[in-house]
Every structure is written in C-alpha cells, then in structure tokens.
Amino acid sequence: MSLIPLLSTCLWFLLVSSFTGANEADVKCLRTIHFQVKDPNGYLSSWVFRNFSAGYICKFSGVTCWHDDENRVLSINLSGFGLEGEFPLGIKRCSDLTSLDLSRNNFSGVLPSNIASLIPSVTILDLSYNQFSGEIPAGLSNVTLLNSLMLQHNQFTGQLPPKLESLQRLNQFSVADNHLTGPVPKFNEALGLGVESFANNTELCGSPMDYCVNPEEEIIWFGKIGAATGAAVFAPVGLFLGLFLFNGRKEKQGNIRHQR
Structure with a gap:
C-alpha cells in the first residue's frame, strides 16, 4: 500500500472519529438533561435514545441541529414545557450550543457559579418566568458572546454583578420582577435599557432607576x-x-x- 492512500485513510479515520465523538457528546448532553429534569406534561416523550441513525436527536421536541443529518445541537428551546428541576448541568456536553431557552417553566434553585463553562458559546439565554433564586452569578459576564440575557420574573436576590456591564454584544436584557438590590451596572448606553428592564425590584437604584x-x-x-x-x-x-x-x-x- 502506497504512502499517500495510507495517509488519506488515516486522516479520514481521525476526522470521522472526532466527528463521532462530538456527536456522542451531544447525545449524552440531551440524555443527561432528560434525566435531570421532571416532565409532568410529557413534552419530552419524543426524546427516545434507542435510534442511533444520523441526526435522530434533531427530531426531538425543542432541539435544533446544525445539520439535520448530524447529531450536533445548535439550540435548545423548551419554553412553556412545564418542566421542573434545577438548571440542567448536563448542558455542558452540548459544546456547540448557541441558544438556550428554558423560559416559562417551573425551574428553581440557584444558577451554577460556573455557568460560563457550561454554556461558553451561547448567544441567547432566556431563563425568564421561572422560580430561579439566589444571586445572579458573576460568571455570566464570561459568556462573552451573549446578545440576549433574559432573567425577568424569577426570585433572584442580591446585587446585579457589576461585571455584566462588560457584555458588549448585548442588545436585549431584563431582570424585571425579581428581588434585586443595590446599583445597576453601567451598561453601554447604546443598549438603550429603560426602566422596564429593571422594574419591580424595589431596592435597585442608579440609571435608569432613581439615584443611589x-x-x-x-x-x-x-x-x-x-x-x-x-x-x-x-x-x-x-x-x-x-x-x-x-x-x-x-x-x-x-x-x-x-x-x-
């Protein structure tokens, strides 16, 4: 066997192996999420892990893949599914995820302090209309690609992390209807945040709220x-x-x- 065909075969094998490995990670990601959350309404009944054909997880409710013929998750939208539990840590295995929408469910508990390592490439994060509590983790400021961060209608307490102002890509943001206190970070004026983004947090102050x-x-x-x-x-x-x-x-x- 000549050297060139041998090298080509080895390269092909390496590419397929890494691609398969990535697909397996995404499958494990969804499998872990399915295990970690409660689904009283059965919206995740399509999440059946018995079929191993290419792209089979792309047919799961709320899951969108980069390509229909590969198991690589682009976004997860579970809004309004009535799911319960804490923030699903299994999301970390979906390393190519760019959008996560868990809004309008019954999730509770605190957000993990290492949230940036769980969703490093996410541009859209919507956790609104849940029952998340505790402080908003400062680590969110390390999810540097965020365009949209929606945390309204939860039970968050404490101060807004000042480092959130470093999220230069933000074009949508809300923490309204929580129990937050202290000064509002000095977000980029181009973001144009109004009072509605911070409303019903009686102890928040600073622009655009009352003077601290x-x-x-x-x-x-x-x-x-x-x-x-x-x-x-x-x-x-x-x-x-x-x-x-x-x-x-x-x-x-x-x-x-x-x-x-």
Missing part, C-alpha cells in the same frame, strides 16, 4: 435638613425671647432711675 444614595450621605443630608428646619422653627421663638429679655432689662433700668 449612600446611607452615610443620607444621614448627613437628613441632619442638614433637620438643622435647617429646626433653625426655621426656633428662630421666631429665639427672637421673641430676646425681645422679652431686652424689654425686661429696659424696664428694670427705668425703675432703678426712678428710685434715684
């Missing part, structure tokens, strides 16, 4: 207001008292002169 007031500055401010108010209230009393004492002194001096 430092507690120490607030105490000083109230102190000045109190002093000014006190001065305004008690100045007439002091004037009256001064006049009374002055008149009393004049009358006393007059009596002394009269006695002389």
Whole structure:
C-alpha cells in the first residue's frame, strides 16, 4: 500500500472519529438533561435514545441541529414545557450550543457559579418566568458572546454583578420582577435599557432607576435638613425671647432711675 492512500485513510479515520465523538457528546448532553429534569406534561416523550441513525436527536421536541443529518445541537428551546428541576448541568456536553431557552417553566434553585463553562458559546439565554433564586452569578459576564440575557420574573436576590456591564454584544436584557438590590451596572448606553428592564425590584437604584444614595450621605443630608428646619422653627421663638429679655432689662433700668 502506497504512502499517500495510507495517509488519506488515516486522516479520514481521525476526522470521522472526532466527528463521532462530538456527536456522542451531544447525545449524552440531551440524555443527561432528560434525566435531570421532571416532565409532568410529557413534552419530552419524543426524546427516545434507542435510534442511533444520523441526526435522530434533531427530531426531538425543542432541539435544533446544525445539520439535520448530524447529531450536533445548535439550540435548545423548551419554553412553556412545564418542566421542573434545577438548571440542567448536563448542558455542558452540548459544546456547540448557541441558544438556550428554558423560559416559562417551573425551574428553581440557584444558577451554577460556573455557568460560563457550561454554556461558553451561547448567544441567547432566556431563563425568564421561572422560580430561579439566589444571586445572579458573576460568571455570566464570561459568556462573552451573549446578545440576549433574559432573567425577568424569577426570585433572584442580591446585587446585579457589576461585571455584566462588560457584555458588549448585548442588545436585549431584563431582570424585571425579581428581588434585586443595590446599583445597576453601567451598561453601554447604546443598549438603550429603560426602566422596564429593571422594574419591580424595589431596592435597585442608579440609571435608569432613581439615584443611589449612600446611607452615610443620607444621614448627613437628613441632619442638614433637620438643622435647617429646626433653625426655621426656633428662630421666631429665639427672637421673641430676646425681645422679652431686652424689654425686661429696659424696664428694670427705668425703675432703678426712678428710685434715684
């Protein structure tokens, strides 16, 4: 056998092996997700892992592949499926995933702190209308390709990670209807975020919300207001008292002169 055909055969074998390996990883990704979430409405009934033909997982409900004839997941959209459980960690095996939509379900619990390593190439992340709680992980700022980050209508608490302002590709963002506190990060003005993106978080402050007031500055401010108010209230009393004492002194001096 000549050297060139041998090299070609080896190269083909390596390409097929790596391609198959990638496909197997995506299959394991969906299999793990299927195991990790509860599906009370049976929307994931099409996720049957018995057929090993090319692209068979591309026919699963909510799954879109890069190509129909290969098991490489492009996006997962499970919005409104009524799913329950925590954020599915198995998503990490879908290494070519660019969009993840878990909105309008009953997911709960905290988001993993290493979320950036689970969805490094995602451009669209929609976790809205669930029951996720805890703090929004600062690691989301490391998902640098994000164009859309929708976290509204959950139970998130704590402050918004300041590093979120480094997501320069964002064109859609919302954390409305949570329990967030503290200042809003200084997002790119070109993003044009309005109050609606942060609404119903009573303790969020900073543009486009109300101005943030430092507690120490607030105490000083109230102190000045109190002093000014006190001065305004008690100045007439002091004037009256001064006049009374002055008149009393004049009358006393007059009596002394009269006695002389």
